[in-house]
Amino acid sequence: MKKNARLLYLLAVWTFFIFLSSTAKPLPTDDENPAATPPGITYVLSMPEPQTHYFEVEMQLKNVAATTSSKKNGYLDIKMPVWTPGSYLIREYAKNVEAFTATAAGKAVRSEKIRKNAWRVYTGDDNVTIRYRVYANELTVRTSFIDADHGYVTPAGMFMYHDALKTYPHRVVIQPYKNWKHVATGLEPVAGANFTYEAPDFDLLVDSPIEIGNHRTFGFTASGIPHTVVMFGDVEYDEKRLQADYKRVCEAAASVVGEHPCKHYTFIVHHIPTGGGGLEHLNSTTLETYRNAYSTEANYKGFLTLVAHEYFHLWNVKRIRPIALGPFDYENENYTHMLWLSEGCTSFYEDYILRRAGFHTPETYLNIVANDITGIENQPGVRVQSAAESSWDAWIKGYRPNENSNNTTISYYSKGSVLGTLLNLAILAGSNGERSMDDLMRFLYNEYYKKQKRGFTDDEFRKAAEQIAGRSLDDFFSIGVNSAEPINYNTYFEPVGLQLTNVAAKTQDGFLGVGISAAGGKSTVTSVRRGSAAYTDGLNVGDEILSVDSVRVGDDLLRLISNRQVGETLKVLVNRSGLLREIPVTLTPNPLASYRLTQLPNVTPEQKALYNKWLYIK
Numbered sequence: 202m203k204k205n206a207r208l209l210y211l212l213a214v215w216t217f218f219i220f221l222s223s224t225a226k227p228l229p230t231d232d233e234n235p236a237a238t239p240p241g242i243t244y245v246l247s248m249p250e251p252q253t254h255y256f257e258v259e260m261q262l263k264n265v266a267a268t269t270s271s272k273k274n275g276y277l278d279i280k281m282p283v284w285t286p287g288s289y290l291i292r293e294y295a296k297n298v299e300a301f302t303a304t305a306a307g308k309a310v311r312s313e314k315i316r317k318n319a320w321r322v323y324t325g326d327d328n329v330t331i332r333y334r335v336y337a338n339e340l341t342v343r344t345s346f347i348d349a350d351h352g353y354v355t356p357a358g359m360f361m362y363h364d365a366l367k368t369y370p371h372r373v374v375i376q377p378y379k380n381w382k383h384v385a386t387g388l389e390p391v392a393g394a395n396f397t398y399e400a401p402d403f404d405l406l407v408d409s410p411i412e413i414g415n416h417r418t419f420g421f422t423a424s425g426i427p428h429t430v431v432m433f434g435d436v437e438y439d440e441k442r443l444q445a446d447y448k449r450v451c452e453a454a455a456s457v458v459g460e461h462p463c464k465h466y467t468f469i470v471h472h473i474p475t476g477g478g479g480l481e482h483l484n485s486t487t488l489e490t491y492r493n494a495y496s497t498e499a500n501y502k503g504f505l506t507l508v509a510h511e512y513f514h515l516w517n518v519k520r521i522r523p524i525a526l527g528p529f530d531y532e533n534e535n536y537t538h539m540l541w542l543s544e545g546c547t548s549f550y551e552d553y554i555l556r557r558a559g560f561h562t563p564e565t566y567l568n569i570v571a572n573d574i575t576g577i578e579n580q581p582g583v584r585v586q587s588a589a590e591s592s593w594d595a596w597i598k599g600y601r602p603n604e605n606s607n608n609t610t611i612s613y614y615s616k617g618s619v620l621g622t623l624l625n626l627a628i629l630a631g632s633n634g635e636r637s638m639d640d641l642m643r644f645l646y647n648e649y650y651k652k653q654k655r656g657f658t659d660d661e662f663r664k665a666a667e668q669i670a671g672r673s674l675d676d677f678f679s680i681g682v683n684s685a686e687p688i689n690y691n692t693y694f695e696p697v698g699l700q701l702t703n704v705a706a707k708t709q710d711g712f713l714g715v716g717i718s719a720a721g722g723k724s725t726v727t728s729v730r731r732g733s734a735a736y737t738d739g740l741n742v743g744d745e746i747l748s749v750d751s752v753r754v755g756d757d758l759l760r761l762i763s764n765r766q767v768g769e770t771l772k773v774l775v776n777r778s779g780l781l782r783e784i785p786v787t788l789t790p791n792p793l794a795s796y797r798l799t800q801l802p803n804v805t806p807e808q809k810a811l812y813n814k815w816l817y818i819k
């Protein structure tokens with residue numbers, strides 16, 4: 202997943218789709234002899250009043266007795282996932298459910314709620330129908346939404362499941378609102394049945410978002426595979442240009458592993474006023490972007506990096522995955538130390554793919570790498586939290602930031618992206634340019650996805666990386682991945698003839714160390730940098746800064762102190778929770794770095810050759 206283009210980013214239902222779809226059991230469509238039909242679930246999804254933001258769900262469980270002891274128990278438990286793969290936060294989707302009822306043989310049966318996301322239905326019947334409504338008024342890539350214009354379904358928050366039926370076919374019959382003509386999803390359509398789709402199991406259903414309405418679509422073929430792009434939202438675009446550029450990005454992404462595992466692929470693109478991001482799925486993705494995403498070159502390139510990121514996930518995380526990320530536990534957190542790989546290295550690849558496809562020049566790419574390093578090194582949390590810890594704590598830290606997060610955490614996206622660059626360089630150097638990160642991705646795909654049909658452990662990943670690099674990567678893993686210690690970047694850049702230097706100007710300008718919300722004539726502290734003057738001397742988040750050295754401050758604090766020098770003490774008057782406090786603050790030197798990559802003097806032919814190999818320079 203990826204949030205807010207390059208800034209804050211955000212993956213994964215695991216199924217062996219090809220394998221399972223080839224062994225999928227057919228779902229019955231008639232009930233003449235229901236007890237004899239194979240087990241499975243059919244959902245009928247209707248939306249008669251879209252303006253109220255409600256979906257109506259009818260869930261038909263077929264031949265439950267064949268799979269479960271429900272008959273013996275006299276009840277069955279129906280559950281709603283609490284999170285959706287790819288977005289590592291307990292979202293409590295059941296909060297949007299109401300009017301849960303159950304019937305069997307045409308008669309109402311008793312049910313009761315037994316946990317926050319589970320209902321117990323008291324029947325020993327083989328065929329049970331559940332009905333409920335879902336409030337859907339949050340248009341993001343990880344939630345559901347419906348209004349008078351369109352409907353969007355995040356299946357984890359829409360479709361309930363029964364544990365014993367999870368590995369059986371799940372069919373969805375969509376009944377669009379009266380004048381809506383289109384349904385788009387990565388699910389397989391059922392031949393001869395209108396708006397009817399089938400997943401071989403619950404995992405694949407969860408992994409297939411659905412768009413319903415009057416959206417426009419266009420298509421293209423990349424790597425010999427048909428791709429569909431669904432465009433929701435009033436937006437101007439050049440279809441021919443988009444077709445050509447999507448194809449270039451997708452084919453460059455496919456060249457990493459060299460095998461495309463999908464029969465078809467769907468992009469659902471929501472054009473919205475603010476926000477942005479994406480969520481990856483096994484053979485589709487949902488992208489959220491601005492309505493002006495295609496209007497300037499900078500916006501357009503930003504959008505293409507989002508396309509590259511989410512598309513590359515169809516390999517990295519959906520198929521090349523840590524062992525914890527599938528099959529999923531839909532009721533609890535699923536912990537891994539490797540989101541720096543699954544997300545961060547996907548962020549590394551988004552730009553590396555754009556370089557490969559010719560959208561970034563080598564110089565642009567080097568600037569991106571240097572800026573990424575600047576970004577993480579300027580965040581105090583990089584010396585507190587390792588990339589592995591950041592991955593593990595995504596559920597409580599990465600997805601739940603607060604005003605102190607910059608001081609104590611580092612994003613597994615941004616640090617993972619830098620680690621991807623370093624691992625690629627380490628493999629290139631270790632193999633004398635014979636192999637790169639691509640070979641590691643290809644090995645993991647072939648060994649764990651195709652051959653062993655599972656994810657890999659932390660140790661298996663490290664072993665694979667060292668095997669591909671042809672040498673020990675102890676420094677990379679013990680310092681880079683598993684610690685918050687400083688990385689010696691230049692040991693990675695030296696083999697390609699580059700050096701990383703801090704080019705931040707040395708000035709006597711004093712540094713206060715606060716984030717400020719300047720609006721409505723007020724300057725209010727939103728963050729305090731650890732170790733800064735403000736941190737040491739005691740400015741707090743929430744303080745409204747009223748004056749500095751008796752000069753009234755409006756929303757212009759940063760301008761007022763811009764020429765103050767290191768060592769000067771400011772008398773800062775603040776409004777703190779309605780009380781006035783005067784706080785002396787002594788300015789410190791500016792600690793912020795600005796890194797650049799430049800050529801080393803006397804580059805050898807070997808360094809030059811590796812540089813060209815790294816950056817696809819012929």
Ligand SMILES: [Zn+2]
Binds near residue numbers: 212481510511543547
């Ligand atoms: Zn991602």
